[in-house]
Amino acid sequence: MPMPPPPDLAALSLPEILRLVEERRLPPVDQWNPAHCGDSEMRIARDGTWFHQGSPIERESMIRLFSTVLRREADGSHVLVTPVEKLSIAVEDAAFLAVEVKSDGAGAQRTLAFRLNTGDLVTADADHPIVVRGTADAPRPYLHVRGGLEALIVRAVYYDLAAMALADDADRPVPGLWSGGRFFSLGAPE
Known part of the structure; x- marks a missing residue:
């Protein structure tokens, strides 16, 4: 299922923004605890660019999808997590x-x-x-x-x-x- 395009903030009223925030359903990544499988070979640079194996990820829909399974661990590291696997991802500053x-x-x-x-x-x-x-x-x-x-x-x-x-x-x-x-x-x- 393709990810919907991001909303145009300027065109939304505050009640519309609050409704969209409330309706946003993210995967329950905090409830998933699979074994650590390795490194995703992905990195989020300081400027927000997502990379895989050193190349920028060009598809915004892929970035939006990966961002929904991003989690910060108790030790400060970041992982991409699903119910069956957990992979490290490097985050240079903020996710x-x-x-x-x-x-x-x-x-x-x-x-x-x-x-x-x-x-x-x-x-x-x-x-x-x-x-x-x-x-x-x-x-x-x-x-x-x-x-x-x-x-x-x-x-x-x-x-x-x-x-x-x-x-x-x-x-x-x-x-x-x-x-x-x-x-x-x-x-x-x-």
Whole structure:
């Protein structure tokens, strides 16, 4: 069965985004515990490009499919898992990229919805926090996606968030934004 194309975030309303997030059915990878079979010979580069045996995977539908069986192990490693096999996959930074953001509301009533490079939609909230790592000179913002998997928020989206934070309250000592009833600092890295 072919994977559906990713949604156009800009064309969706917040209720539509929340409905799509709720309807998303992912395989129960956290319940699958087969024996480790080896290395998938796959890698997710820092820029979000997926590789197999050193060559980029060109088909977006394949990337979306593989992303649904991606899991982060307790030791921090990443695997592709099915009910019958588990294969290692190298992840250079984050498993996903947050490539687009849509804001609805303002202040404490704001909701931030992100589209990932795989087409998935994630809303920032208590279960999907935004954290900033790196240094003050080179901050690296991340969004928790699921099960320890994160999305690096790309620079253009981070700048959009920073502009929203400054527009909300330029006098706040630490810039940040509310989403899903929670405040997320965009300032100094953790």
